[in-house]
Amino acid sequence: MVRLESRGDVSRAWSLLSPVVAIVLTLISGVVIFSAMGKDPGLALYTYFVQPLTTAFGVTELLVKATPLVLIGIGLSIGFRANVWNIGAEGQFTIGAIVGGGIAIAFHDSDNFLLLPVVMIGGILGGMAWGAVPAFLKTRFNANEILTSLMLTYVAVLLLSYLVHGPWRDPDGYNFPESRLFPAAAMMPVLWEDSRLHLGAALAVLAVVGGWVILSRAVIGFQLRVVGQAPAAAKHAGFSQNKLIWFSLLLGGGLAGLAGVAEVAGTIGQLLPSISPGYGFTAIIVAFLGRLHPVGVLLAGLIMALSYIGGEVAQIEIGLPAAVTGLFQGILLFFLLGCDVLTHYRIRFGAPGRARGS
Amino acid sequence: MTQQSDEMAEKQDGGEVPDAAPLLALDRITKAFPGIVANDSISFQIKPGEIHALLGENGAGKSTLVKIIYGVLGADSGTLSWNGAPTAIPGPAAARDLGIGMVFQHFSLFEAMTVLENIGLAMNDQRDMTALKQRVIEVSTSYGLPLDPDRHVHSLSVGERQRIEIVRCLLQNPKLLILDEPTSVLTPQEAEKLFETLRQLSDEGCAILYISHKLDEVKALCEAATILRGGKVVATCDPRQETAQGMAELMIGQKLTPTRRDGGEVSRTDRIMVSRLSIASEDQFGIDLREISFKVRRGEILGVAGVAGNGQTELMSALSGEIQNRRQPDSIRFDGLSVGSLNPAERRALGANFVPEERNGHAAVKDMSLSDNAFLTAATRMKLMANGMMRHGEIRSFADKVISAFDVRTTGAEAAAGSLSGGNLQKYIVGREILQEPGILIISQPTWGVDAGAAATIRQALMDLARRGCAVLVISQDLDEIFEICDRIVVISEGMVSEPRDIEAITVEEVGLLMGGLHDLADTVGSEGRANG
Structure with missing residues (x-):
């Protein structure tokens, strides 16, 4: 008989070990799945997880993909610390891209060097505005932010689709549902020649540092941690719950908006009906895989980016279906949540427990 | 008694047989x-x-x-x-x-069900509720445990709830209780x-x-x-x-050192003034506060006695600012200032400190270090922050000061609060508030679940604090404690507070009667009279 027994205390070691175990279990599942599909599991895993890292191009692409994941993941992880469950980063990302992209399109014949900063600020404000809606509904009507932020994602995605199919469609674009190309002045500078690695990556690193300062040095970060761990203690200390909800959602929304504008003004260069392979949702996994710690988020962002790149390479090289990427991400989150149980419980083999609460 | x-x-x-074989031997x-x-x-x-x-x-x-x-x-x-x-x-x-029957300290009763239903739930072999009701009445009358089987548990006092647990055991004819x-x-x-x-x-x-x-x-x-x-x-x-x-x-x-209760002038200045404070409880089965009024003077310790669950939690929340009373901000005044609409941090900034009953998760965060826990309530008055940043050096040294001043046994300021024993954590929490030299201290169950040594330290610290001019309000279920350290006493019952009395001028029996609640007393005495007769 196997049973779970409460540790009584949180195991710090397990909390750090859990993501590693989850990754190993995901790889083992990968072997099983690839074998079942009739592929050589060794080759498939190599193609998926190692081959992308063997070229300079592969590495820069990895960083390009990691940029939005880390930017969003930092914002989400800070909110999650306070039990503010912003699930709608995908929508905030999209609105950030729409607002920043809209400014770039409106000034498409400008070459003013101030255009890029304005585009970026527009993107951040757009994301914050989209995060403000669930914050308002939560603080005013106690509406669950999980539902409201998630539903707003679909509003944002459909809005983008409407814009590129309608009013913002490129007049010289042969009726393709795409906006015009952004002017050079609105594009983020490239950091590495002959690659797509842009300024956004540097901003993501800054966000990591900023996130660390907020969580371990700033008073607001302390308040967020207390609210998350002991809401009654936060109330006793006199921290304003509403202020922390607003802060979490505005910060998460702003960083997601920045990620969105960085994606269109750094990587894509125009607005398309689909600008994200689900970065906003994957960033949730990134936040948890990174233990809600900024440095962890950075590492987790790189790992999840690898799952995107690897998925693409595996499609091309050995004909794996595109769904494998989502499958891997889902399996990883599943194992991670499973392993996290072990931070609070230990597995015991033996007679069924007789312990009873008293 | x-x-x-x-x-x-x-x-x-x-009546005891001298060489009776043991019933239970460990x-x-x-x-x-x-x-x-x-x-x-x-x-x-x-x-x-x-x-x-x-x-x-x-x-x-x-x-x-x-x-x-x-x-x-x-x-x-x-x-x-x-x-x-x-x-x-x-x-x-x-x-x-x-x-073997057991009555736990924490009852396992369903508030929304009746006494009889609660008893029936625990009886494996009893299907006939009418017969059970008869037995409940028999057992409760013959042992002087008056119980109305049809009352809902949420309407009962804690004492009555305990009787349900006891009757539940007695129905099984225990040989050891x-x-x-x-x-x-x-x-x-x-x-x-x-x-x-x-x-x-x-x-x-x-x-x-x-x-x-x-x-x-x-x-x-x-x-x-x-x-x-x-x-x-x-x-x-x-x-x-x-x-x-x-x-x-x-x-x-070890030898007990009795707490010293000396000198210290109680002045005429009122530091805490509560007048006609009424608050509806947020909890469905909570207690509403009704027209509570009292004053605590400079240099005085006022005790609030009462059986648990008579509004102490609500009173503590109202005084600390966890529940705010925006409609009647004047119902609570600290040093003459209306504070009813202020939050706990704002009240603290005025020189008031609070220690709630629950240590883990309320007064302190279990998984955080003692340093972080010092910051929790001492940030403003001890100037532990600047420009929105935590001053880790100052926080650390304040935590160290609390640890040494109150002899907190721990591995250091970086130890998690949850790693301390109850008594040590309570000393740390009380120390954290007292070292801020509050003008007003409101403390609930100061020595609940604390070892005797720590309890003596805490009580002495409270008395010393009052002697330095602080107005101290102690909410406690422990009557011995109230009689040991307080100058005056009020009793809280069903959300109402009795007239304050000097501690020398009241007996334990009188306090007990007030604790039972006067309106409640009439029907308890009546039914018990029948039960005993």
């Missing part, structure tokens, strides 16, 4: 948890009909031991004999089958009633294992006592032959 009960105990002693029971041996080779015996006290401080191993007897926990080694035969008790159901700190939720009068019931049970041959740390009670009620300290039996004695002081010293293993 001691006088009379001593006599009764003597009488009952006469032989070298040992139980270890990770990092601690909770029970270390414990042996003692209980005779049929004996009222046996199990004495010890918090953490001495009493709860673990009774959980082993009741089958909730299994012992690592040692033998338990029932009627002379070694017996294994694999679970509470097996314990009940043997004839275990009670865990039963009087901690009772008024002195209710406690005296309970003792009568227990003596009656004992006369009928039911043994009682009585867990307590209240020595006067044990002297009045019990004929044998086993004293635990640090998981070991340190003494077995006849409490009627011992002094309370002597047993206390056996319990804590």
Whole structure:
């Protein structure tokens, strides 16, 4: 008989070990799945997880993909610390891209060097505005932010689709549902020649540092941690719950908006009906895989980016279906949540427990 | 009360068979948890009909031991004999089958159900509710435990709820009844009633294992006592032959230094003024505060006595600002300023500090370091932050100051609050507030679940603080504590507060009557009169 027994205390070691175990279990599942599909599991895993890292191009692409994941993941992880469950980063990302992209399109014949900063600020404000809606509904009507932020994602995605199919469609674009190309002045500078690695990556690193300062040095970060761990203690200390909800959602929304504008003004260069392979949702996994710690988020962002790149390479090289990427991400989150149980419980083999609460 | 009960105990002693075979015998029971041996080779015996006290401080191993007897926990080694035969008790159901009943400190009752339904739930073999109702009435009348089977539990006082638990045990005809700190939720009068019931049970041959740390009670009620300290039996004695002081010293293993209560002028200045404070409770089964008024003067300690669940939690929240009263900001004034609409941080900035009852998760965050926990409430007044950033150096040194000033046993300021024992964490929390030199301190259950040494330190610190001019409000269920440290006392009952009285001018019995609530008293006396007659 196997049973779970409460540790009584949180195991710090397990909390750090859990993501590693989850990754190993995901790889083992990968072997099983690839074998079942009739592929050589060794080759498939190599193609998926190692081959992308063997070229300079592969590495820069990895960083390009990691940029939005880390930017969003930092914002989400800070909110999650306070039990503010912003699930709608995908929508905030999209609105950030729409607002920043809209400014770039409106000034498409400008070459003013101030255009890029304005585009970026527009993107951040757009994301914050989209995060403000669930914050308002939560603080005013106690509406669950999980539902409201998630539903707003679909509003944002459909809005983008409407814009590129309608009013913002490129007049010289042969009726393709795409906006015009952004002017050079609105594009983020490239950091590495002959690659797509842009300024956004540097901003993501800054966000990591900023996130660390907020969580371990700033008073607001302390308040967020207390609210998350002991809401009654936060109330006793006199921290304003509403202020922390607003802060979490505005910060998460702003960083997601920045990620969105960085994606269109750094990587894509125009607005398309689909600008994200689900970065906003994957960033949730990134936040948890990174233990809600900024440095962890950075590492987790790189790992999840690898799952995107690897998925693409595996499609091309050995004909794996595109769904494998989502499958891997889902399996990883599943194992991670499973392993996290072990931070609070230990597995015991033996007679069924007789312990009873008293 | 001691006088009379001593006599009764003597009488009952006469009926005892001197060499009766033990009903329950424990032989070298040992139980270890990770990092601690909770029970270390414990042996003692209980005779049929004996009222046996199990004495010890918090953490001495009493709860673990009774959980082993009741089958909730299994012992690592040692033998338990029932009627002379070694017996294994694999679970509470097996314990009940043997004839062991237990009344836990925390009741397991459904508030939204009636008394009868709650009792019925625990009876495996009882399907006929009418017959059960008849038996409940029979048992409750014959043992002086008045209960209305059709009342809903949420409308009952804590004392009445305890009677349900006891009746539930008695319906099983127990041979051994275990009670865990039963009087901690009772008024002195209710406690005296309970003792009568227990003596009656004992006369009928039911043994009682009585867990307590209240020595006067044990002297009045019990004929044998086993004293635990640090998981070991340190003494077995006849409490009627011992002094309370002597047993206390056996319990804590050191000499008790009585708290000093000297000098200190209580001035005429009112620092806390509460006038006609009414607040509806946020909790469905909570207590509404009704027209509460009192004042606490500079240099004075005012005690708020009362049975748990009569509005103490709500009063604490209203005073600390966790519940704000925007409609009547004037109902609470600190040093003349209306604070009713301020949050706790704003009230703290005015020089008021608060210690809520619950240590873990309310006064302190268990998984955070002591330093972080110092920052929690001392940030503003101790200037532990600047420009929105935490000043880690200053926070650390403030935490160190608290640790050394209050002799907190810990590995250091970076230790997690949850790693400290209850008494040490409470000393840290109280120290954190007192070192801020508050003008007003409001503290709930200052020594609840705290070892005697720490309790003495905390009480002394509160008295010293008052002498320095602070107005201290102590909300406590522990009457001994209130009589030891307070200058004046009010009693809270059903969300209302009695007129303040000087501590010298009121007796325990009077306080007990107020604790029972005057309107409540009428119908309790009536029904008990019938029950006893």
